[in-house]
Each structure stands twice: as C-alpha cells, then as structure tokens.
Amino acid sequence: MLKIRRVQATDIFPVIALAYDTLPERYNPSIFNQFYESFPEGFLIAMHNHILIGFLIGIKTTMNTARILMLSVNENNRRQGIGSALLKKFLLEMKNHQIRQIELEVRTTNRGAVEFYIKQGFILQEKLHHFYQNGEDAYSMRKGL
Ligand SMILES: CC(C)(COP(=O)(O)OP(=O)(O)OC[C@H]1O[C@@H](n2cnc3c(N)ncnc32)[C@H](O)[C@@H]1OP(=O)(O)O)[C@@H](O)C(=O)NCCC(=O)NCCS
Structure with a gap:
C-alpha cells in the first residue's frame, strides 16, 4: 500500500541512500x-x-513562495503516479502555509522531469546557463497555487 507522509527522523538515512542512487x-x-529540522512540512x-x-x-523561500529542491522516485517504481502523489501532497501542504507560488529548476537534458512538471501545470520560465556545478543548463519553472 502506498503512503505519502511527512518525513520522520528515522527516514533520513534511507532518503540519503535513495538520493545517492537516483540524483x-x-x-x-x-x-x-537540516531540511527536516528547518521545514518538515516541505519534506x-x-x-x-x-x-x-x-x-x-x-x-x-519567501512569505508566499516555495522552491522544490529535490524530487526522486526509485527507478523500479517510476510511471506509477508516485511522483504525482508526492507533488500533490506538497502543493496541499504549501497551500496551508499561504504559499502562492512554487518554483524549481530542472536540467534541460532531463526530458522526463520536464515533461512531468509540465503535466503537473508548471510553466517554463527561462533557460539558466551553466546553472549546475558541471556546467549544465537549467530551466526555471513555476506554478501558481
Ligand atoms: C521525475 C520523476 C520524479 C517522475 O516521477 P514518476 O513517479 O515516475 O512520475 P508519475 O508516474 O507521477 O508521472 C506522471 C506523468 O509525468 C510524465 N512523465 C513522468 N516521467 C516521464 C518520463 N520519463 N518521460 C516523459 N514523461 C514523463 C508523464 O506524463 C506521466 O504520466 P503517464 O505515466 O501517465 O504518461 C522520476 O522520473 C524521477 O525520480 N526521476 C529521477 C530524478 C529526477 O529527475 N528528479 C527531478 C529533478 S530534481
């Protein structure tokens, strides 16, 4: 059974492992x-x-803006609606925190993620050249709530 919930202290180690495997x-x-302690509603x-x-x-990031820093689904569980379910719960949490806009950056080469965010109603803003440490470009994307 799938459950989407806020992170707890005991979940942090598996999260680190999944981030290492997938990002x-x-x-x-x-x-x-630090993210868990400073803003658990967003984790x-x-x-x-x-x-x-x-x-x-x-x-x-501001009184009424939030930024998605990481989103990841285990490779064997993709295209099953898990990413959508995580995002849906996040948007609900943010609405309850008076957030009106969600921002994020995504690698221009990450076609799957760009398609995913467009399907979720995010709009492409601009191309950010050499945004990542390895010199790759990003798209900034936004969604109003
Ligand atoms: C991006 C990511 C989080 C999507 O998670 P997911 O659970 O597979 O997404 P969903 O199943 O909810 O997909 C919803 C829709 O998004 C679109 N989509 C998702 N992955 C896609 C892909 N690889 N290619 C094209 N469209 C895609 C599709 O329209 C999909 O609907 P469909 O399966 O009915 O066609 C996942 O692919 C992932 O973890 N990628 C690696 C990490 C990453 O790139 N994170 C984002 C940048 S931080």
Missing part, C-alpha cells in the same frame, strides 16, 4: 537533517509496504 548531485548528508516521503520509494524536499 546526479552529490549532497552533503547533513543537509537532509515528504512515499512508502510502499514500509519501504521508501520516493521523496520530495521543498523549502519556503
């Missing part, structure tokens, strides 16, 4: 605890039969 960026593990996980299969981390 190209190499994050300092301590930042996951959501997807559990299937008590196994972590996805997570989303967002932060509040």
Whole structure:
C-alpha cells in the first residue's frame, strides 16, 4: 500500500541512500537533517509496504513562495503516479502555509522531469546557463497555487 507522509527522523538515512542512487548531485548528508529540522512540512516521503520509494524536499523561500529542491522516485517504481502523489501532497501542504507560488529548476537534458512538471501545470520560465556545478543548463519553472 502506498503512503505519502511527512518525513520522520528515522527516514533520513534511507532518503540519503535513495538520493545517492537516483540524483546526479552529490549532497552533503547533513543537509537532509537540516531540511527536516528547518521545514518538515516541505519534506515528504512515499512508502510502499514500509519501504521508501520516493521523496520530495521543498523549502519556503519567501512569505508566499516555495522552491522544490529535490524530487526522486526509485527507478523500479517510476510511471506509477508516485511522483504525482508526492507533488500533490506538497502543493496541499504549501497551500496551508499561504504559499502562492512554487518554483524549481530542472536540467534541460532531463526530458522526463520536464515533461512531468509540465503535466503537473508548471510553466517554463527561462533557460539558466551553466546553472549546475558541471556546467549544465537549467530551466526555471513555476506554478501558481
Ligand atoms: C521525475 C520523476 C520524479 C517522475 O516521477 P514518476 O513517479 O515516475 O512520475 P508519475 O508516474 O507521477 O508521472 C506522471 C506523468 O509525468 C510524465 N512523465 C513522468 N516521467 C516521464 C518520463 N520519463 N518521460 C516523459 N514523461 C514523463 C508523464 O506524463 C506521466 O504520466 P503517464 O505515466 O501517465 O504518461 C522520476 O522520473 C524521477 O525520480 N526521476 C529521477 C530524478 C529526477 O529527475 N528528479 C527531478 C529533478 S530534481
């Protein structure tokens, strides 16, 4: 059974492992605890039969703006609506926090993620040249709530 919920302290280690497996960026593990402690409302996980299969981390950047920093679903569980379910719960949490706009950046080469966000109602804003450490470009995307 799929369950989407806020992260708890005991979930952090599996989240770090999933981020390492599925995302190209190499994050300092301590930042996951920092996100959990500073804005747990924006840190959501997807559990299937008590196994972590996805997570989303967002932060509040202004009184009424939030930014999605990471979204990841385990490779074997993609195209099953998990990413959509995480995002839906995140948007609901943000609405309850008077957030009116969601922003994010995504690699221009990450076609799957760009398609995913467009399907979820995000609009492409601009191309950000050399946005990532390895020199790759990003698209900035936005969605109003
Ligand atoms: C992007 C990601 C989170 C999507 O999660 P997901 O659980 O597979 O997404 P969903 O099943 O909810 O997809 C919903 C819709 O988005 C679109 N979509 C999702 N993945 C897609 C892909 N690889 N190619 C094209 N469209 C895609 C489709 O329209 C899909 O609907 P459909 O399956 O009925 O056609 C997942 O592919 C992932 O973890 N990728 C690696 C990490 C990453 O790139 N994160 C985003 C940048 S931080």
